[in-house]
Each structure stands twice: as C-alpha cells, then as structure tokens.
Amino acid sequence: MSEFKTSWWEPTDRELQWLRRYTSSDMHKCSATGGYCNAKFELGEADILYNKDGYIAGDRDNRKPPASDPRWPKACDACGRSFGDEDPHQLFGKQIYICQATGERSTPDKAPVGACWDAWWISERRKEGPTGSGYLVGPDHRSLVVKLPGNHDWHIDSRASNCTRPDDNEHSCWVRHGRPEDGTLHVDKDGNTCSAGAGSIAVPGFHGFLHHGVLRSC
Ligand SMILES: [Zn+2]
Ligand SMILES: [Zn+2]
Ligand SMILES: [Zn+2]
Structure with a gap:
C-alpha cells in the first residue's frame, strides 16, 4: 500500500522556457518513439505574458532567439536524426506553480x-x-x-x-x-x-x- 499526502499548489506569473525543435511532418515518424522527432533545450525562467483575455500568450515567436543561436538543439533527443532548416524553431513555455506549504516550485508535469x-x-x-x-x-x-x-x-x-x-x-x-x-x-x-x-x-x-x-x- 502506498500513501501520499496532498499538497496545495498555486500558479505563479513565471514560466519555464525551452528552445524546442521538432519535425511536424505527418510523413516522418521518429524511428525511436514513433511520434515527432523532438528536442528541447531548457532556457530558464521568464515572466509570463498574458493576452488580452487573460490567458497565457502561447505565441512566443517575437521573443525567441534567432535560428543562428547555438542553443537550439541540432538533433532529435530520441533517435539522433538532425533537424533541417524547415523544421520549426519554437520557444516553448510551461507555467510554474508554487507549493504554499514548502515553497517548492515546479511545472505541473513535474509536480510530486x-x-x-x-x-x-x-x-x-x-x-x-x-x-x-x-x-x-x-x-x-x-x-x-x-x-x-x-x-x-x-x-x-x-x-x-x-x-x-x-x-x-x-x-x-x-x-x-x-x-x-x-x-x-x-x-x-x-x-x-x-x-x-x-x-x-x-x-x-x-x-x-x-x-x-x-x-x-x-
Ligand atoms: Zn483497488
Ligand atoms: Zn457521473
Ligand atoms: Zn527522432
């Protein structure tokens, strides 16, 4: 039997960001995962920008570094295949939450x-x-x-x-x-x-x- 105490987490106005490359073609399947070829470089934290409706602005295209930035991943994390120039350069972000009891911070996908x-x-x-x-x-x-x-x-x-x-x-x-x-x-x-x-x-x-x-x- 396993037991886990619940903890309460609240959203912050900060997000964790990654430089993401992926292959969006329906034709290509990653030889390792069967899905998209995909790779991410963790950039660190930034302020969240909200759109006028109060939602997180998912379009970060005007905030991303140029394609020449060496931090963009060169190859798929799973199969090692190199990305081409036509593959998207995406600045990807996830909202950071904070545990009110402990001060611990996490994105929901990594929360305990x-x-x-x-x-x-x-x-x-x-x-x-x-x-x-x-x-x-x-x-x-x-x-x-x-x-x-x-x-x-x-x-x-x-x-x-x-x-x-x-x-x-x-x-x-x-x-x-x-x-x-x-x-x-x-x-x-x-x-x-x-x-x-x-x-x-x-x-x-x-x-x-x-x-x-x-x-x-x-
Ligand atoms: Zn049961
Ligand atoms: Zn029901
Ligand atoms: Zn791949």
Missing part, C-alpha cells in the same frame, strides 16, 4: 504525487452558473487536479469514463469535500452523484482513494 491545483484555465470562466462534472467544476467553482503515481493527472471535477448519468451535467461523478489548502480534501460518493465506482480513481498502475487529504492505494 499528491500535488493539487486548480485548472484555472477551465474554472476561470465558470465562476458563476451551474457546477457538476458536465461543467468540469465542483461546488466551489474550481476545477481541481491531483497528481497521481505514474504522472497521471486526476481531474476530480470531470466526468468519469464509466459515468452512469452521461446526460446529466450537474451531478459530480466524484464528490469533493474539504479543501486542498488545509489538507482536508476528501473525495467520495456522498452527494449528487452517479453509480460509477465508489469514489476511487483508477489509472494504469494505481487504484486508490483520496480521503481526508491523503491519497492511498487499495
């Missing part, structure tokens, strides 16, 4: 098991109006994600794949109680819910419950 955050890009537009799995927000109008073993992200407020009330948007397939901020986050079937499961979460390599702030395998 048990880390919990609000997927604000979903919940920000749903601060009023209906809640439930069909709207991807819980009773507090947040869209909470918990990091599971195997780097799986559990969107607690989303619809379970085996939901038995797929036409009903206002129930919660997983019912949340408590708050991630104070370690009391608790998920079960006590509330307006469907018949799917018993409030547990199953992903490849992990099946367990989140009770009283602790993720526990079963």
Whole structure:
C-alpha cells in the first residue's frame, strides 16, 4: 500500500522556457518513439505574458532567439536524426506553480504525487452558473487536479469514463469535500452523484482513494 499526502499548489506569473525543435511532418515518424522527432533545450525562467483575455500568450515567436543561436538543439533527443532548416524553431513555455506549504516550485508535469491545483484555465470562466462534472467544476467553482503515481493527472471535477448519468451535467461523478489548502480534501460518493465506482480513481498502475487529504492505494 502506498500513501501520499496532498499538497496545495498555486500558479505563479513565471514560466519555464525551452528552445524546442521538432519535425511536424505527418510523413516522418521518429524511428525511436514513433511520434515527432523532438528536442528541447531548457532556457530558464521568464515572466509570463498574458493576452488580452487573460490567458497565457502561447505565441512566443517575437521573443525567441534567432535560428543562428547555438542553443537550439541540432538533433532529435530520441533517435539522433538532425533537424533541417524547415523544421520549426519554437520557444516553448510551461507555467510554474508554487507549493504554499514548502515553497517548492515546479511545472505541473513535474509536480510530486499528491500535488493539487486548480485548472484555472477551465474554472476561470465558470465562476458563476451551474457546477457538476458536465461543467468540469465542483461546488466551489474550481476545477481541481491531483497528481497521481505514474504522472497521471486526476481531474476530480470531470466526468468519469464509466459515468452512469452521461446526460446529466450537474451531478459530480466524484464528490469533493474539504479543501486542498488545509489538507482536508476528501473525495467520495456522498452527494449528487452517479453509480460509477465508489469514489476511487483508477489509472494504469494505481487504484486508490483520496480521503481526508491523503491519497492511498487499495
Ligand atoms: Zn527522432
Ligand atoms: Zn457521473
Ligand atoms: Zn483497488
């Protein structure tokens, strides 16, 4: 049995950036991964720029170094194939989050098991109006994600794949109680819910419950 205490993470106004090269052609498949050929060089942190709607500006083309910059990767990380001039030069960024209890900082993809955050890009537009799995927000109008073993992200407020009330948007397939901020986050079937499961979460390599702030395998 494994146990992981949940921790609360909040977004910062900083992002981690990489210089990324990849092959976007549908014709080419990386001989090592079967996907795109891909390589990244970590540049470091920078301020996030937001667009006028408040979202992170994903277009960083006017901020990237020229193609002649020697830091751009030359070859695929997986198979070693050289990139051509026609392959894109992308300045890639991911928002940095901070753990309120420890001060630890991380991008969500590297956050430790048990880390919990609000997927604000979903919940920000749903601060009023209906809640439930069909709207991807819980009773507090947040869209909470918990990091599971195997780097799986559990969107607690989303619809379970085996939901038995797929036409009903206002129930919660997983019912949340408590708050991630104070370690009391608790998920079960006590509330307006469907018949799917018993409030547990199953992903490849992990099946367990989140009770009283602790993720526990079963
Ligand atoms: Zn490759
Ligand atoms: Zn359901
Ligand atoms: Zn189990």
